[in-house]
Amino acid sequence: MAITDSGQMVRGAKRPNRLFKNLTAKIAAIPMIATAVVVFVGCTLWTIYHSFTKSRLLPAPQKWVGTDNYDRLWSENRWITSIENLAIYGACSLVLSLCIGFLLAALLDRKIRFENTIRTIILYPFALSFVVTGLVWQWLLNPDLGIQNVIQNLGWTSFAFDPLNNADIVIYGILIAGIWQGSGFVMVLMLAGMRGIDEDVWKAxxxxxxxVWKTYLFIVIPMMRPVFVTALVIISAGIIKVYDLVVAQTSGGPGIxxxxxxKYVIDxxxxSQNLGLGFAASTMMLLSVLVVLIPWAYLEFGGKKKK
Known part of the structure; x- marks a missing residue:
């Protein structure tokens, strides 16, 4: 039915086909969709397939070896060490980045003086590449030039702080650089979420x-759930693909x-020119990404009730 200018209902008028609604926008999205399907999905499937082959310098789809690459992968001490390091780095980075970012945002949310300047200074490390960040902290943690040397020159001659040359704590030296770079970005996300909360909440x-601390803990944080989820996903994605920071600071050393x-995948x-094993390792990294994305997608979309 359709309504005429006189207000009468006219039968037989067809509704516009939903397929052609916003047709221009849909046409404009075709290149993006094609890129996603062909490049991302296609290359992902191609990688997974070749992880079951004995590909060396070049892909060799005819040399099928089943799960041999995965068996070899999980029997390598180097891969196990990389997983352990990623778990330590990831857990500490998630907790510390969220906590530090939230605390910094809460301080700035109190509308302190020189807020813009302080916010810019804290956010500045995020503008640096991981390579630059790694080199900066490689110098700062150098026992002959950095923090240890400065404190010893102040009179504390017994002070020792050389994490990058200590195999037991080297991952924590890398963690310091990662948190220094990423906390500012988390702070900006949290601050944006806080500024979006109605002022009436604070008045009440x-x-x-x-x-104030109870207001943040029991009122503000629950209201900022979407911001925390977004920050969690962004931080997790960065943790899984961390590479530049390690190469710039330690190149994987001391030892492994x-x-x-x-870094294992790239090497x-x-x-080693072993594509099959590298593809197997990258497939396992893909699974770790899905472990993060699937719960996030459920929390954001699947858990919401239809109104």
């Missing part, structure tokens, strides 16, 4: 006499003490 908490999965594919 002040009227009720609720302390600071090895990470992304196997281009250093």
């Amino acid at each position: 908490s002040r009227v009720e006499g609720i302390p 003490a600071s090895e990470v999965p992304a 196997k594919m281009f250093g």
Whole structure:
């Protein structure tokens, strides 16, 4: 039915086909969709397939070896060490980045003086590449030039802080650089979420006499759930693919003490010229990404009730 200018209902009028609704936008999205399907999905399937082959310098689809590459992968001490390092780096980076970023955002949310300047200074490390960040902290953690040397020159001659040359704690030296770079970005996300909260919430908490820390803990944080989920996904994606920071600071050393999965993949594919094993390792990294994305997608879309 359709309604005429006189207000009468006319039968037989067809509704516009939903397929042709926003047709221009749909046509404009075709290149992006094609790229996603062909490049990302296609290359992902191609990689997974060749992880079951004995590909060396070049792909060899006819040399099918089944799960041999995966068996070899999980029997290598280097790969196990890289997984352990990623777990330590990931857990600490997630917790510390979220906590530090939230605390910095809460301080700036109090509308302190020189807020813009302080925010710019804290966010500045995020503008640097991981290579530059790694080189900066390689110098700062150098016992002859950096923090240890400065403190010893101040009189504490027994002070020792050389994590990059200690196999037991080298991953924590890399963690320091990662948190230094990423906390500012998390702070900006959290601050944007806080500034989006209605001012009436703060007025009500002040009227009720609720302390500021309780307001943040029991009111603000639950209201910022989407911001925390977004920050969690972004940080997790960065953790899984961490590579530049390790190469710039330690190149995986001492020995293999600071090895990470992304470096393992690059070394196997281009250093050892073993594409099959490199593809197997990258497939395992893909699974770790899915472990992060699937719960996020469920929380954001699957868990919502239709109104």
